[in-house]
Amino acid sequence: MSDISIRVCMGPGGIASGGGDVLSAFETLLKQSSLSAEIKDRCSTHKVGCLGMCSKDVLVDLFIDGKKTTYQKVNAGMVQRIVDEHIIQGAPIAEWITDEEYDNFYSKQIKVVLSDCGVVDPESLESYVANGGYKATDKVLKTMSPVEVTDVMTKSGLRGRGGAGFPTGVKWETCRKVPSSQKYIICNADEGDPGAFMDRAVLEGNPHAVIEGMLIGAYAIGADKGYVYVRAEYPLAVERLSQAIKEATAKGFLGKNIMNTGFNFSIKLKLGAGAFVCGEETALIASIEGQRGMPRPKPPFPVFSGLWGKPTVINNVETLANIAYIITKGAEWYASYGTEKSKGTKVFALTGKVKNTGLIEVPMGITLREIIYDIGGGIEGGKALKAVQTGGPSGGCIPASMLDINVDYESLAKVGSIVGSGGMIVLDEDNCMVNIAKYFLAFTQLESCGKCVPCRIGTKRLLEILERITKGQGREGDIELLERLSKDIKSASLCGLGQTAPNPVLSTLNYFRDEYEAHIRDKKCPAKVCKDLLTYSILEAVCTGCGACKRACPSAAIAGDKKKPHKLDADLCVRCGACFDVCKFKAVAKE
Amino acid sequence: MNVKLIAMHEQLTDLIVKFRESEGNLITLLQDTQEAFGYVPQEAVYWFANELDVPASRFFGIATFYAQFHLKPRGKNIVTACCGTACHVRGAERLVNAVKRELKLEEDQDTTEDRLITVEKLACLGTCSLAPVVIINGKMFGKATTDILTREIRSLKKETKKNE
Numbered sequence: 001m002s003d004i005s006i007r008v009c010m011g012p013g014g015i016a017s018g019g020g021d022v023l024s025a026f027e028t029l030l031k032q033s034s035l036s037a038e039i040k041d042r043c044s045t046h047k048v049g050c051l052g053m054c055s056k057d058v059l060v061d062l063f064i065d066g067k068k069t070t071y072q073k074v075n076a077g078m079v080q081r082i083v084d085e086h087i088i089q090g091a092p093i094a095e096w097i098t099d100e101e102y103d104n105f106y107s108k109q110i111k112v113v114l115s116d117c118g119v120v121d122p123e124s125l126e127s128y129v130a131n132g133g134y135k136a137t138d139k140v141l142k143t144m145s146p147v148e149v150t151d152v153m154t155k156s157g158l159r160g161r162g163g164a165g166f167p168t169g170v171k172w173e174t175c176r177k178v179p180s181s182q183k184y185i186i187c188n189a190d191e192g193d194p195g196a197f198m199d200r201a202v203l204e205g206n207p208h209a210v211i212e213g214m215l216i217g218a219y220a221i222g223a224d225k226g227y228v229y230v231r232a233e234y235p236l237a238v239e240r241l242s243q244a245i246k247e248a249t250a251k252g253f254l255g256k257n258i259m260n261t262g263f264n265f266s267i268k269l270k271l272g273a274g275a276f277v278c279g280e281e282t283a284l285i286a287s288i289e290g291q292r293g294m295p296r297p298k299p300p301f302p303v304f305s306g307l308w309g310k311p312t313v314i315n316n317v318e319t320l321a322n323i324a325y326i327i328t329k330g331a332e333w334y335a336s337y338g339t340e341k342s343k344g345t346k347v348f349a350l351t352g353k354v355k356n357t358g359l360i361e362v363p364m365g366i367t368l369r370e371i372i373y374d375i376g377g378g379i380e381g382g383k384a385l386k387a388v389q390t391g392g393p394s395g396g397c398i399p400a401s402m403l404d405i406n407v408d409y410e411s412l413a414k415v416g417s418i419v420g421s422g423g424m425i426v427l428d429e430d431n432c433m434v435n436i437a438k439y440f441l442a443f444t445q446l447e448s449c450g451k452c453v454p455c456r457i458g459t460k461r462l463l464e465i466l467e468r469i470t471k472g473q474g475r476e477g478d479i480e481l482l483e484r485l486s487k488d489i490k491s492a493s494l495c496g497l498g499q500t501a502p503n504p505v506l507s508t509l510n511y512f513r514d515e516y517e518a519h520i521r522d523k524k525c526p527a528k529v530c531k532d533l534l535t536y537s538i539l540e541a542v543c544t545g546c547g548a549c550k551r552a553c554p555s556a557a558i559a560g561d562k563k564k565p566h567k568l569d570a571d572l573c574v575r576c577g578a579c580f581d582v583c584k585f586k587a588v589a590k591e
Numbered sequence: 592m593n594v595k596l597i598a599m600h601e602q603l604t605d606l607i608v609k610f611r612e613s614e615g616n617l618i619t620l621l622q623d624t625q626e627a628f629g630y631v632p633q634e635a636v637y638w639f640a641n642e643l644d645v646p647a648s649r650f651f652g653i654a655t656f657y658a659q660f661h662l663k664p665r666g667k668n669i670v671t672a673c674c675g676t677a678c679h680v681r682g683a684e685r686l687v688n689a690v691k692r693e694l695k696l697e698e699d700q701d702t703t704e705d706r707l708i709t710v711e712k713l714a715c716l717g718t719c720s721l722a723p724v725v726i727i728n729g730k731m732f733g734k735a736t737t738d739i740l741t742r743e744i745r746s747l748k749k750e751t752k753k754n755e
Contacts (some may be wrong), residue, residue: 013716016731054720108605197677197717232622233613273618274658276714290616292656348721351677357720389676423719425676439679443714444732554692577685578692581737 002307004043004087005063008074009118011050013203013358013443015236017057018075023047025079039088049205051118053105054358056098061118062086070098101377105356107341108374110337112345113321114361117205123246124239128208129522134253136324140216141261146176149220153323155331157343162188162279162316163394163420164496165342171313175221177302179312183223185214186307186314188284188561189230189237192276193392195445196349196423201359203237206321207244211254211267213320216327218265221313226267229284232274242269258394274392277446280495281306281314283449294449295495308498318347338364342408346419352389352426355380362407369403372426383428387511391420393440393447394500396507397433416507418500432529433512434519438466440504444497455498457488462505473519483509531575534590536578540565544589549588596634598718602627603638617645617653621660630661658714666702666709668747670727670740673713686723687712687739693744707751708744 008023026045051059056072063069071082078096085091111117121127128134138147154169175183187210191199203210211376215224220482230238245267248254257266270288277283280292285307287293306312322344326334335343342364348371351357355377358471362371368388372378379385387397388409396417398405405411407432409419427436445459462485464513465478486502493499509516513530520523538549538558543565550558550566557573568579568588580588606627610620620639625631631654640647654660672678672687678707694703702709718724721733727743 012716014719016718016724017731054718057720191717192714194605194674194679194715194717195719197719217743233715258634271619271622272657273622274714275656287618290618290653292652319681324738332673351719352680357677359720392676420662423676424718425680431680436680439676447714576688576692580690581685581689 003063003065004039005061006043006045006061007048007061007118009049009051009057009059009061009204010047010122011054011057011118011359012052012236013054013057014059017054018079019047019058021076022058022060022074022079023446025076026083026393029079029083029391032328033358035088045086046121047123048119049122050114050201050359051115052109052114052358052360052388053356055103055356056102057512058175059098064090070101071096072098081413094197100269101356104377105358105360105375107569108370110345110363111361112325112334112337113202113209113318113347114205115325115358116209116502117202117279119206120206120209122205123243125208126251127526128206132328133324136327137212137215137253138259140219140327141259141263141298146220146222147326149216150176152327152331156326156334157338157341158322158334159324159342159398159409160316160317161318161322161346161421163391165419168315168319171303171315172217172220173313175313178304180311182225183221183311184307184310184312185218185221185223185226186284186288186312187214187226187228187230187243187317188279188281188314189228189234189317189322190272190279190284191231191234191317191421191449192279192444193394193421193423195351195389195392195425196421197349198359198422199375200234200237202317202321202347203234204240205243207237208248209321209324210317211244211248213323214267214366215254215258216323217266217313217315219246221311224264224266225306226265227270227288228267229270229272229278229288232271238271245269275405275449276443277449277495277497283469283495284314285312294451295497297494307534316393319423337564338409339406339408339410341410342419346422348424350376350426352424353379353381353383353385353428354429356424364408366405366446368398368407371407371424372403376426381429383430385426386429386431387427387433387502388419389425389427389436390423391418391503392423393444394418394496394503395420395423397427397436397504397511399506399511416503416510418528430527430529432470432525432527433508433515434466434470434525435527435529438463438470441466441501444501448497448501451495452492452498453491454486454492455494455501458493459498461485461502462489462502466505469516469519470525471532472519472523472530474516476520478520479509479513479516528590532575534575534577536568536571536573536575536577536579536588536590537570538566538568539587539589540567542585544585544587546585548582548584552578552582554578592675593634595632596618599632599635599638603635607639607642617650618657621650621654625660630664631714633662634657647651663702664706667751668708669723670708670710670725670744671713671716672710673716673718673726674712675717675719675722675725677719678715678724683723685733686725686737686740689739690725690744693741698744
């Protein structure tokens, strides 16, 4: 019986920080002949999904006789000492153990979806089952009728976590009632919002939870086939998911006559080919059918006529990962978290200029301040918070003055943003809001499928105006034009992409109009981001004459003798910022 | 049949067989084609169109709709800069510009003349906590800086010269 368990974070952050090296270092060391057989027998190593606090990766949880110690920022070189001192001699290495910041990061979180992420081995069905996996399926298939299942979902108050927030129970119940010999359930894993990685972490950290959610959903609506539509940009998620499906099929959790109940259900994987609009239900269906992923008008809604014209339920990854927990622990338990209209918990990807970046799960209704300052530890480098961007390209920016807002569907909508799929990007004083709006518009303009003219041409025109403004060619009346055009695009587009694409422009205009005015009237970028509005110069008093800037300059705008202050010719300068980047003495000024 | 098509013929036949057996669709066929050749060759599309009696325009419609497909061959080395929101606010664009400057690429150019290196942007890789992120030939560089990237690219160039 192994009672020393070493769990290495192999989520997206863990792997990128060298989790694989750390794990193999442990494995190699534990096989060494110098190690006593007694210790060897007691040790086991596991790769686990995202532990959450990616800024401290690689995180390693070490369990000895049930007692957990977490090491942070582990690299392969540190493994030997952990094995020698902690595992063999029993003396933890205090300076490598996580500190107060780590505890604060977790103390306000409530983990439902992520409760087994970082605990179970995502590549082992056995590990999932040992943690209570597939018990909910057993309960549903053997003791509950489909109506009872949809009832539990409705009572739990669970709403679609992909962004729109439609009640899951209602969706299932509607589809259940549609008479049809063939129905489908689709898991939407085409996480496309830039700056969001919740679904990726769940798929890579606990794929069986998603499969189990689909199974229960399929039983509730009467489907026997399911599809997971997953981004090809997430190769590890694809790999772990296909392995999980294979293993579940081999062990009889998927396939024919599941658990001897006569219920059949199988899952197929479909790889997305890189189109943001395929996150939209009808576009996603078109893509699974092998066509260009273009949305069609609704109604008919997919629950009536979806994939191949059959009734189809489409749920997001996070929504599905909630299902088994709700079945096991009950609707009342789930509904006890959150606010009156937004129940339960929500996973957010907390990133940007915040100290502790990572994946967090919080009860709905928590304040933005608690997220940024208590969990996130505040802004890095002592800078001032400017805004928080939520909801990706469909969302908006919430200014620092509104930090006490509750994070739930209704409150965020009131201030012109959305919960969305869960991206939460913290912006500080060095971020230009016009640039942020331009960034999102460049994204939606590129991803517009081209079907509706207001979206196809409107986003292009919005982008052109924003580009003009950031280049110092803004005109009087541009702000009003942006507002009018935005409203037209919103009201005349067919799908969610066009209907929400102008949101980043509208919300930044609403709260940061002065920045737009500074760009247009004074031809200045207050945050010093828009390169055409900057001027570079060399501070003669600081310059050491090292020549680094001269070598880096692509347009020969910098001249000067060795060890003497250099000069920058503003007429030749192309404002690339190369000199600013290379100067080690902060002798290049930009304004 | 031109020379290029003859060279590809065996692989194309395999792809069609797989397509028919796995009840795939045009997207999966194009994905497999790109996997086999590194890009989607025009010759392959016309050959499929003929074999399957599906208009070539339908293939091109799909190939140009989805960002994943490349209709031109790419460089030997691929540098992918993540331009997701978290990377953007942490200066991804500056990194891309620096890499392009180093490779002497114009703004609208993504592959070097000698097809040694392709620089491409991607919407989001989902490793936002390590922003800005750049992937060079599958190896991920988190919290990337212009210094790190310039060094890596110079060593890529050197390595290729050595191998030649």
